[in-house]
Amino acid sequence: MNDGPGGPGDQAAYDVVVVGAGVVGTAIARELAHHDLRIAVLDAAADVGDGTSKANTAILHTGFDATPGTLESRLVRRGYDLLEGYAAATGIPVEPLGALLVAWDDEQLAALPKLKAKAEANGYDRTRVIGADEVYRREPRLGPGALGALHVPGESIICPWTTTLAFATEAVRAGVDLRLSTRVGEVVAGDGDRPHEIRTSRGVVRARYVVNAAGLWSDELDRRFGHRGFTVTPRRGELIVFDKLARPL
Ligand SMILES: Cc1cc2nc3c(=O)[nH]c(=O)nc-3n(C[C@H](O)[C@H](O)[C@H](O)COP(=O)(O)OP(=O)(O)OC[C@H]3O[C@@H](n4cnc5c(N)ncnc54)[C@H](O)[C@@H]3O)c2cc1C
Incomplete structure (x- = not known):
């Protein structure tokens, strides 16, 4: 299916299209790949995990300090x-x-x-x-x-990089189409009879179901489908990254 812009793959039709190849999108694609479904993962970036998933604090949290009951x-x-x-x-x-x-x-x-x-x-x-x-x-x-x-x-x-890579690798091996450098633009939302039509920088993709895993841009994608379910409020912060020499500290 990945024959680039202008090729027949541009008109691909899928059961499920996952937008976003971060840790969330790739994990979902890996899980869905166990079912008899045609699945694609689209991401604007040139590699998986290139959004927030590559740039976090790498903590596997126990959840000890979450608000109980949430x-x-x-x-x-x-x-x-x-x-x-x-x-x-x-x-x-x-x-x-x-x-x-x-x-x-x-x-x-x-x-x-x-x-x-x-x-x-x-x-x-x-x-x-x-x-x-x-x-x-x-x-x-x-x-x-x-x-x-x-x-x-x-x-x-x-390791946050290996985690996303592992999910993506397993998904692709199980038959998922990974379409990188593919930015999702306008969307014509479908209904029960008509699939969603997703216009991307590499042609049109159709899907019965779309999984919104677009991270910080997921509210924009939500709006393109005509919803106003939530708003992402990004905040800029600062992390100090020590040299490996500081590891014994
Ligand atoms: C500073 C910081 C520290 C953190 N520390 C931790 C931690 O220690 N432990 C922890 O568990 N979590 C941590 N997190 C949270 C964690 O990193 C995120 O929850 C997680 O990476 C989100 O993954 P994601 O797949 O939802 O988003 P992303 O990794 O951002 O993936 C979204 C993808 O969607 C793609 N996309 C968006 N719009 C479009 C479009 N229109 N078309 C095509 N593609 C599109 C983007 O290119 C991107 O690749 C931290 C976050 C930050 C910012």
Whole structure:
């Protein structure tokens, strides 16, 4: 199907088109590929995982600090179990470093038991409040003044690039068409009888179902289908990336 602009592939018809080849879109495509469906993944970028998925903090979260009872709490917990298992099965690098939430004043120290209770309400019962001695035993190079910490043993780091690549590779091997450098523009929304018509920078693609995995642009895509379900409010932030030489710290 991937015969470029102007070729017969431009008029491709699919059961499902996933817009976005980030970690979300590729994971969904991999899952759907187990079914008897014609599936395509479209992404404007030239490679998979080129959006937010390539530029995050790489934490495999336990969900200990989510708001209990929310969808986020449920999904982060479920995602943790699924991704931990998938990483072990496929060899995605994971380092179970654990996390320390350090208290630097009395108010923060007093809040630690509440954070532990919150973790338990989220179904995570392995956190522990530890004293300053144990904090410095675990992190000898931490600056002076720590009064205690909440230790969260399950927090890990996971390679974000390998994760998206693994999902995409499995999806493609299972028959999914991965169409990169393909930006989705206007859409003529279909109905039960007519498929959706998706105009892209590489021709028109038709789909019975569209999965919106367009990350920060997912609200725009939503609007192109005539919905106003949600708005993404991106925020610009700053991360400090240390050299590998700083790793022992
Ligand atoms: C600074 C930072 C730190 C983070 N840290 C963590 C962390 O430690 N742990 C964690 O679990 N999560 C973390 N996250 C969140 C996580 O990175 C995101 O939730 C995740 O990457 C979102 O994946 P996605 O597939 O939804 O989006 P993306 O990876 O952004 O993928 C969306 C894709 O859609 C494509 N697209 C958009 N519009 C179109 C269009 N019109 N046509 C074609 N393609 C289109 C884009 O090119 C992009 O590739 C962090 C996020 C940030 C910003």
